[in-house]
Amino acid sequence: MTIVKKIIIIGAGASGVYLSILLKQKLEYQCEIIVLEQNASPLKKLLATGNGRCNLSNKDMSVDYFSTDQKDYVQDIIDQFDMLKQMNELGLYCVYQGNLLYPKSEQALSVKQVMMNCANELGVSFFYNQEVISIEQSKRYLVHTTHQTYQADYVIFAMGSEAGKLSGVNNSRYDILKKLKLDVVKSTPSLVQxxxxxxxxxxxxxxxxxxxxxxxxxxxxxxxxxxxxxxxxxxxxxxxxxxxxxxxxxxxxxxxxxxxxxxxxxxxxxxxxxxxxxxxxxxxxxxxxxxxxxxxxxxxxxxxxxxxxxxxxxxxxxxxxRSYETAQVMKGGLSLLEVNHDLQIEKYPHLYAVGEILNVAGLCGGYNLHFAFASAYRVAQAIEREFHAKNK
Incomplete structure (x- = not known):
C-alpha cells in the first residue's frame, strides 16, 4: 500500500504555486499538497510584474544578472529550465518580444488564471490568511500558523520577500529561518527608486x-x-x-x-x-x-x-x-550556503527553499520570475527522484 505523504508549501507566489502543480503532476496520488498563504489571494506580486504584462524570462539568461552567494548553483538552475517549453505545457502561450518573454495576451492575469486553474484541477489545497510563524521539527514537521498547526512530511519555503508589500507586510519570514539557526543574509531593497x-x-x-x-x-x-x-x-x-x-x-x-x-x-x-x-x-x-x-x-x-x-x-x-515598500525585489535572504544543489536545506531533511526567500536577486528583464519558476522545477525534480527511489 502506498503511503500518502503530506507536502506543505509556504507561500502562494509564482514559485509556490508552480511547485504545487509540478508535484501533483509528477506524484499524483502519492502526495497531498497544501499551500499556506498569508494573503487573502494567491499570486499578488505576479499580477504586478512588468506593469501587469508579466515579463517571464529573457533570452540572455546569465548568472551575471543576479546577486547571490552561490553563482554556480544559480547558473545551473536557470540553465536547466526552459520557460517557453514549460509554460506551453501548462497551456500558456508565450512569445518573445526581442529578448523578453511575455504571455501572448500580455496580461499577468492570464498567467494567474492558467496556473490556478491547473492547480485546482489537480487537487492542490490552498488555505489563505494563514501566516506561518514557526516550523518545528518532530517525527514530522509541525508548521505553526496564527490560526492552527499543520503536520507535514515535506516543507518548502516559498514565501518570497517583503518587497512591494505584495507578499504580505509581516517580516517574520526571516525570523522563521533564524529560529531554525539558518544563515540569513541581511535583506535590502533592490530594483527601487x-x-x-x-x-x-x-x-x-x-x-x-x-x-x-x-x-x-x-x-x-x-x-x-x-x-x-x-x-x-x-x-x-x-x-x-x-x-x-x-x-x-x-x-x-x-x-x-x-x-x-x-x-x-x-x-x-x-x-x-x-x-x-x-x-x-x-x-x-x-x-x-x-x-x-x-x-x-x-x-x-x-x-x-x-x-x-x-x-x-x-x-x-x-x-x-527608497524602502522595501516600493521595491520590486529584495537582495539577501536565506544563504545558498545552507542548501545543496537541489535546494534542500542541509541541516533539515525534506525542508527546501525556492524563489525570492533565497539570497538570489536578479535585474529587471524577467530574471527574477525565471529563477522563481526554475527553482521550483529543481525542487520538484528532487522530490520526485526521492519518491521513486523509496518506492523501488
Missing part, C-alpha cells in the same frame, strides 16, 4: 531617455541606457531600478545623466558651437524638455565646454534608495 540632491521639483513627472551611470569617486559602477523619471524625491524609471541593484549602504554615489547619448562629445561640441554662433535668444529651447530647458537657461552658461558637460554629464548626488 533613488533619492537625490538636489531634488529638482519643477522636473517632477518629466521623463527623459538617455544613458545613466552610477558613479563612485568618479568611477562608473554601472550604466544603463533607457528612460528616467524625475520625481519629488529624486528619480525613478527602469534605468534607475537597474542601477539601484548596484547600490550599497555606506557608499557615496553620484548619478550621471547623459541627455545626448546619441552624440559623442566632439560632435555635440561642434553642434553647440554652431548653435551658439547663430545667436539664438532661447538657446535651450528645442533641445530638451521645456522644464529642463528653462532650468538650464537660468545658469547663464556661455562656454561651449560647460554646456556640453551639462548635456553629457549632468550630476545628481544619490542620497539613498
Amino acid at each position: 533613488m533619492t537625490t540632491l538636489p531634488v529638482i521639483k519643477e522636473w517632477k513627472g518629466v521623463r527623459v531617455k538617455g544613458t545613466f551611470s552610477l558613479l563612485e569617486n568618479n568611477q562608473c559602477i554601472h550604466k544603463e541606457k533607457g528612460e528616467l523619471l524625475f520625481t519629488d524625491y529624486g528619480v525613478s524609471g527602469i534605468a534607475v531600478m537597474q542601477l539601484s541593484a548596484f547600490y550599497q549602504e555606506n557608499h557615496q554615489y553620484e548619478l550621471s545623466i547623459d541627455f545626448f547619448d546619441d552624440q559623442d562629445v566632439k560632435k555635440l561640441h561642434e553642434y553647440v558651437e554652431l548653435r551658439m554662433n547663430k545667436g539664438y535668444n532661447h538657446f535651450y529651447d528645442g533641445l530638451l524638455h521645456n522644464k529642463i530647458s528653462t532650468y538650464f537657461a537660468r545658469r547663464n552658461l556661455t562656454s561651449t565646454l560647460e554646456i556640453v558637460k551639462l548635456f553629457k554629464d549632468f550630476r545628481l548626488q544619490v542620497t539613498g534608495i
Whole structure:
C-alpha cells in the first residue's frame, strides 16, 4: 500500500504555486499538497510584474544578472529550465518580444488564471490568511500558523520577500529561518527608486531617455541606457531600478545623466558651437524638455565646454534608495550556503527553499520570475527522484 505523504508549501507566489502543480503532476496520488498563504489571494506580486504584462524570462539568461552567494548553483538552475517549453505545457502561450518573454495576451492575469486553474484541477489545497510563524521539527514537521498547526512530511519555503508589500507586510519570514539557526543574509531593497540632491521639483513627472551611470569617486559602477523619471524625491524609471541593484549602504554615489547619448562629445561640441554662433535668444529651447530647458537657461552658461558637460554629464548626488515598500525585489535572504544543489536545506531533511526567500536577486528583464519558476522545477525534480527511489 502506498503511503500518502503530506507536502506543505509556504507561500502562494509564482514559485509556490508552480511547485504545487509540478508535484501533483509528477506524484499524483502519492502526495497531498497544501499551500499556506498569508494573503487573502494567491499570486499578488505576479499580477504586478512588468506593469501587469508579466515579463517571464529573457533570452540572455546569465548568472551575471543576479546577486547571490552561490553563482554556480544559480547558473545551473536557470540553465536547466526552459520557460517557453514549460509554460506551453501548462497551456500558456508565450512569445518573445526581442529578448523578453511575455504571455501572448500580455496580461499577468492570464498567467494567474492558467496556473490556478491547473492547480485546482489537480487537487492542490490552498488555505489563505494563514501566516506561518514557526516550523518545528518532530517525527514530522509541525508548521505553526496564527490560526492552527499543520503536520507535514515535506516543507518548502516559498514565501518570497517583503518587497512591494505584495507578499504580505509581516517580516517574520526571516525570523522563521533564524529560529531554525539558518544563515540569513541581511535583506535590502533592490530594483527601487533613488533619492537625490538636489531634488529638482519643477522636473517632477518629466521623463527623459538617455544613458545613466552610477558613479563612485568618479568611477562608473554601472550604466544603463533607457528612460528616467524625475520625481519629488529624486528619480525613478527602469534605468534607475537597474542601477539601484548596484547600490550599497555606506557608499557615496553620484548619478550621471547623459541627455545626448546619441552624440559623442566632439560632435555635440561642434553642434553647440554652431548653435551658439547663430545667436539664438532661447538657446535651450528645442533641445530638451521645456522644464529642463528653462532650468538650464537660468545658469547663464556661455562656454561651449560647460554646456556640453551639462548635456553629457549632468550630476545628481544619490542620497539613498527608497524602502522595501516600493521595491520590486529584495537582495539577501536565506544563504545558498545552507542548501545543496537541489535546494534542500542541509541541516533539515525534506525542508527546501525556492524563489525570492533565497539570497538570489536578479535585474529587471524577467530574471527574477525565471529563477522563481526554475527553482521550483529543481525542487520538484528532487522530490520526485526521492519518491521513486523509496518506492523501488
